[in-house]
Amino acid sequence: MADVLVVVDHVEGSVRKPTLELLTVARRLGTPVAVALGAGAAQTVEVLAGHGASRILVSEAGEYADFLVVPKVDALHQAVKRVDPVAVLTVSSGENKEIAARLALRLESGVITDAVDVEAGDEGPVAVQSAFAASYTTRSRVNRGIPVITVKPNSAPVEPAAAAGAVEELAVEFSPAARGTRVVSRSARESTGRPELTEAAIVVSGGRGLGSGENFALIEALADALGAAVGASRAAVDAGWYPHAHQVGQTGKSVSPQLYIASGISGAIQHRAGMQTSKTIVAINKDAEAPIFDLADYGIVGDLHTVVPQLTEEINKRKA
Numbered sequence: 001m002a003d004v005l006v007v008v009d010h011v012e013g014s015v016r017k018p019t020l021e022l023l024t025v026a027r028r029l030g031t032p033v034a035v036a037l038g039a040g041a042a043q044t045v046e047v048l049a050g051h052g053a054s055r056i057l058v059s060e061a062g063e064y065a066d067f068l069v070v071p072k073v074d075a076l077h078q079a080v081k082r083v084d085p086v087a088v089l090t091v092s093s094g095e096n097k098e099i100a101a102r103l104a105l106r107l108e109s110g111v112i113t114d115a116v117d118v119e120a121g122d123e124g125p126v127a128v129q130s131a132f133a134a135s136y137t138t139r140s141r142v143n144r145g146i147p148v149i150t151v152k153p154n155s156a157p158v159e160p161a162a163a164a165g166a167v168e169e170l171a172v173e174f175s176p177a178a179r180g181t182r183v184v185s186r187s188a189r190e191s192t193g194r195p196e197l198t199e200a201a202i203v204v205s206g207g208r209g210l211g212s213g214e215n216f217a218l219i220e221a222l223a224d225a226l227g228a229a230v231g232a233s234r235a236a237v238d239a240g241w242y243p244h245a246h247q248v249g250q251t252g253k254s255v256s257p258q259l260y261i262a263s264g265i266s267g268a269i270q271h272r273a274g275m276q277t278s279k280t281i282v283a284i285n286k287d288a289e290a291p292i293f294d295l296a297d298y299g300i301v302g303d304l305h306t307v308v309p310q311l312t313e314e315i316n317k318r319k320a
């Protein structure tokens with residue numbers, strides 16, 4: 001079976017869930033080989049082997065933290081040369097898309113971003129993308145070289161699968177450009193205790209219909225009842241009601257959770273662009289004609305100030 005290179009997202013050795021989902025996708029295409037870069041990379045081995053990685057290439061060089069993306073591109077380029085995979089899979093994120101594009105350029109191949117699945121095809125892996133509020137599904141294949149494909153979080157289940165997990169040191173030779181852009185400072189955002197927006201299985205979002213920033217407390221209470229992340233429309237963010245890091249849409253984050261609840265959000269195309277691949281969409285809006293209802297699997301026509309607290313109360317009651 002052909003090897004599939006999976007780029008590992010981890011935080012100091014703690015593997016993030018979307019990487020485990022990628023390993024599920026990779027196993028459908030061939031034998032997963034993982035590549036983990038940065039501090040703590042060696043600590044990822046056990047988890048990756050437990051989810052099907054036959055080999056794990058590890059490089060803990062300090063360059064990945066000290067400089068922007070080029071050292072990672074150098075490392076992945078060298079990993080590809082060693083493994084000669086049928087595809088490189090990475091999790092869709094801003095940084096990973098930049099890395100994917102640069103890597104594809106080096107490989108003289110092509111990149112496909114924001115896939116919601118990758119299928120085995122007779123002539124190579126086929127990436128499935130969802131477009132225009134999920135009205136279209138496109139299947140694309142890179143027809144020269146090794147495809148680099150970014151896959152959205154929540155696109156596949158996490159499936160444990162024991163594999164050898166043989167560890168290989170990747171001694172990376174960095175290019176002169178690797179040290180071109182230095183990171184001068186880093187600061188972590190204050191933790192809310194809620195899941196990361198792009199990785200969350202459930203996202204509860206609020207829009208202009210909330211009427212004020214204080215009313216985001218209603219969204220947060222529902223999110224906490226469900227163990228969900230909080231999202232916001234651009235109108236709510238532009239009004240200063242919620243931080244931009246939570247904006248969902250074309251100029252915000254792209255999410256693909258199992259459940260997306262939109263409250264007081266009209267469903268503009270730019271908002272849909274960031275949430276249309278959610279598995280189940282629930283809309284709460286007082287306007288029965290709001291475009292969000294064209295997309296929603298379940299619609300509640302009503303005032304969110306009444307509906308959202310009722311929903312939260314009911315969920316909490318059932319959990320008790």
Ligand code: FAD
Pocket residue numbers: 206207208209210232233234235236247248249250251252253263264265266267268269270271274284285286287290302303304305
């Ligand atoms: P509105 O469109 O004003 O909708 C508010 C909704 O709340 C209405 O449907 C109303 O019926 C409902 N409502 C009001 N009161 C209540 C109540 N009490 N109970 C229940 N429902 C109520 N938007 C994004 O979201 N993300 C993006 O990334 C983004 N990028 C953009 C990029 C560009 C280049 C441009 C031009 C626009 C972008 N937008 C983006 C903006 C987008 O076009 C919309 O303006 C925005 O999504 C509207 O936000 P909203 O749905 O919260 O507000």
